[in-house]
Amino acid sequence: MALIKAQNITKDYQTEDVVVHALQEVDFEIEPASFVSFVGPSGSGKTTILNLIGCLDKPSAGNLRIADTDVINLGRKESAAFRGKYLGFIFQDFNLIPVLTVYENIEYPLIMVQNIAPQERRERISRMLAAVDMTDQAHKYPHQISGGQKQRVAIARALVTNPALVLADEPTANLDSQTAYAVIGLMKKMRDDFGTTFIFSTHDTKIVGEAEVIFRLEDGRLVGKETKGGTKS
Amino acid sequence: MMNLFKIAIRNLIRYKRRTLLTASLITIGVVFVLVFVSITGSFKAMMIGQITDSMLGHLQIHRKGYVASIDNLPLNLNMKSQAYAKVATVLDATPEVAAFSPRLKFGGMFSNFVETTNIRLNGIYPDREFQTVPLLTSRISEGKKVLNRGEILIPILLAKGLNVKLGDTVVIVATNADGSVNGKQFIVSGILESATGPGGRDGYVHIEDAAEVLRMPEAEVSEVAIRLKDFSRLPTAVKQLETKVAGVVNKEGRSMFEVHSWEQLSPFFNIARMIDVMTFFIKIMLIAIVLISIMNVMIMAVYERIREIGTIAAIGTLPGKIRSMFIIEGFCLGIVGAIVGGLLGSAVILIVNLVGIRFDFGQQQGLLLKATLNPNDLLTVSVIVIFVAVAASLQPAIKASKMEPIEALRHV
Numbered sequence: 001m002a003l004i005k006a007q008n009i010t011k012d013y014q015t016e017d018v019v020v021h022a023l024q025e026v027d028f029e030i031e032p033a034s035f036v037s038f039v040g041p042s043g044s045g046k047t048t049i050l051n052l053i054g055c056l057d058k059p060s061a062g063n064l065r066i067a068d069t070d071v072i073n074l075g076r077k078e079s080a081a082f083r084g085k086y087l088g089f090i091f092q093d094f095n096l097i098p099v100l101t102v103y104e105n106i107e108y109p110l111i112m113v114q115n116i117a118p119q120e121r122r123e124r125i126s127r128m129l130a131a132v133d134m135t136d137q138a139h140k141y142p143h144q145i146s147g148g149q150k151q152r153v154a155i156a157r158a159l160v161t162n163p164a165l166v167l168a169d170e171p172t173a174n175l176d177s178q179t180a181y182a183v184i185g186l187m188k189k190m191r192d193d194f195g196t197t198f199i200f201s202t203h204d205t206k207i208v209g210e211a212e213v214i215f216r217l218e219d220g221r222l223v224g225k226e227t228k229g230g231t232k233s
Numbered sequence: 234m235m236n237l238f239k240i241a242i243r244n245l246i247r248y249k250r251r252t253l254l255t256a257s258l259i260t261i262g263v264v265f266v267l268v269f270v271s272i273t274g275s276f277k278a279m280m281i282g283q284i285t286d287s288m289l290g291h292l293q294i295h296r297k298g299y300v301a302s303i304d305n306l307p308l309n310l311n312m313k314s315q316a317y318a319k320v321a322t323v324l325d326a327t328p329e330v331a332a333f334s335p336r337l338k339f340g341g342m343f344s345n346f347v348e349t350t351n352i353r354l355n356g357i358y359p360d361r362e363f364q365t366v367p368l369l370t371s372r373i374s375e376g377k378k379v380l381n382r383g384e385i386l387i388p389i390l391l392a393k394g395l396n397v398k399l400g401d402t403v404v405i406v407a408t409n410a411d412g413s414v415n416g417k418q419f420i421v422s423g424i425l426e427s428a429t430g431p432g433g434r435d436g437y438v439h440i441e442d443a444a445e446v447l448r449m450p451e452a453e454v455s456e457v458a459i460r461l462k463d464f465s466r467l468p469t470a471v472k473q474l475e476t477k478v479a480g481v482v483n484k485e486g487r488s489m490f491e492v493h494s495w496e497q498l499s500p501f502f503n504i505a506r507m508i509d510v511m512t513f514f515i516k517i518m519l520i521a522i523v524l525i526s527i528m529n530v531m532i533m534a535v536y537e538r539i540r541e542i543g544t545i546a547a548i549g550t551l552p553g554k555i556r557s558m559f560i561i562e563g564f565c566l567g568i569v570g571a572i573v574g575g576l577l578g579s580a581v582i583l584i585v586n587l588v589g590i591r592f593d594f595g596q597q598q599g600l601l602l603k604a605t606l607n608p609n610d611l612l613t614v615s616v617i618v619i620f621v622a623v624a625a626s627l628q629p630a631i632k633a634s635k636m637e638p639i640e641a642l643r644h645v
């Protein structure tokens with residue numbers, strides 16, 4: 001069964017007298033444990049579609065089901081609870097909490113969102129720190145580590161809650177190409193290790209090649225889907 | 234909850250200078266209020282103590298209508314001995330009463346055989362009077378701290394004005410109730426320092442001597458001064474005595490007596506009320522300082538951390554927790570201000586006491602002010618500061634919790 005099922009998703013923005021059609025009748029399905037990328041030029045609707053999947057925004061029309069839940073009709077608090085349970089986020093600017101250490105940043109969703117017991121918390125964080133190779137940096141603050149390390153911490157924070165889906169909006173945009181590849185490689189490894197679905201957006205053509213399923217967007221329309229192994233539609 | 238505190242405290246430390254400035258502002262406000270409340274409160278308590286313990290007593294009982302005409306010291310509104318006996322019975326049966334003293338007040342002429350002037354006199358039973366107003370003896374600046382029959386205690390201004398000294402013989406001449414005039418010689422046994430308030434410049438003689446001057450077969454009583462065991466129970470005692478004396482009626486069935494607390498008898502009560510009003514406004518100023526400074530700092534905190542709010546909201550933090558995060562920041566600022574302000578305020582009050590503030594009040598000079606900090610005041614001010622700090626954080630905290638994560642994440 002598909003993890004995400006989107007049907008006729010439309011998103012319009014009203015700006016003063018102009019209506020901007022950010023997404024127009026988009027349909028797609030995403031299977032569990034897939035490594036998916038939405039690609040397209042600026043303004044094509046990549047971020048909009050990630051925001052909708054991330055339950056941060058609601059479509060103007062259409063149906064969207066994630067993990068068998070109709071996320072369109074969730075209220076504000078229910079949306080937050082859904083995000084905390086099923087979703088993980090990786091941001092372009094890392095968005096770590098500056099007053100918390102690497103360890104505490106990874107710990108944050110376990111305490112503040114999922115209320116996990118201390119023993120299990122420690123085990124999960126240790127596992128994540130080891131997985132992103134940040135164990136020896138655990139007690140440093142975000143301003144004491146590099147951009148690549150920050151994004152590794154962000155990946156650990158996104159995965160520590162065992163989400164079904166991790167959304168990453170331009171996760172490599174602020175990284176040099178070597179670090180960008182390393183980060184994408186780490187995300188893929190995590191998918192392999194934990195079976196989590198990763199969806200990321202990018203406009204970097206080299207990075208796109210790392211995705212196993214690629215959705216191409218243009219002017220708010222889904223214009224193609226490529227699956228590694230050769231299938232095109 | 235501990236994590237919310239950890240994040241709040243670290244965010245406060247993150248903006249050290251701003252936190253320090255805000256906490257300092259609150260601290261200064263708390264120190265100012267505590268010192269003001271302590272000094273004015275001590276001044277008020279001291280002056281009330283002076284007035285009640287050296288002249289008025291805590292409350293008084295008069296025959297109905299006497300207080301309205303008290304400036305004339307009307308002899309026709311005195312209590313006869315039978316009426317006083319009824320009052321004394323009521324007072325003896327009232328457990329709150331520590332002591333009471335009947336007084337026969339009258340106005341007369343004071344002469345040293347060379348010069349003559351007016352004088353207001355209290356005829357008293359010395360032992361009972363000294364028990365009821367224990368500071369009266371401390372006002373005797375020269376002479377014995379006792380009063381025997383045939384002796385008179387005179388106010389210092391009169392002694393200076395007429396150049397009367399201890400041991401001098403003087404004459405008191407007074408108009409009696411029937412309009413006739415009578416006189417009696419007295420020996421000056423003591424000079425009284427003046428006190429501010431009604432009766433502060435009165436002289437004292439034995440009540441039997443007063444009755445003799447006024448040609449009363451039995452000493453009548455103009456007022457009964459009462460001292461309570463617990464001054465803080467004054468309102469209750471007044472009500473209780475009002476009820477009891479209301480039962481004492483004359484032949485026409487009308488109530489004969491009225492009860493007045495010191496507040497109704499001394500104009501200082503208005504000054505005391507003014508002090509209370511000033512203290513209230515000083516507290517309002519403190520509230521304004523805390524409210525404005527914390528609201529300002531929390532609005533800034535929310536504005537500066539919009540992206541952070543977006544991040545934590547996106548990863549699933551519920552709005553209530555985001556709200557709590559900011560309220561706890563304000564709460565911590567309030568706690569710091571209250572604790573540091575309380576400590577500094579106590580230190581300032583200690584220094585004030587070590588330095589020793591002396592002041593003059595009316596004719597009383599060189600009074601030493603002993604500032605004391607009432608734990609209730611400290612608690613009240615701390616609670617006000619913390620409560621206002623939390624209240625001031627509410628609006629920014631609610632704003633933060635209501636932010637749409639998508640818009641917050643877009644914020645540059």
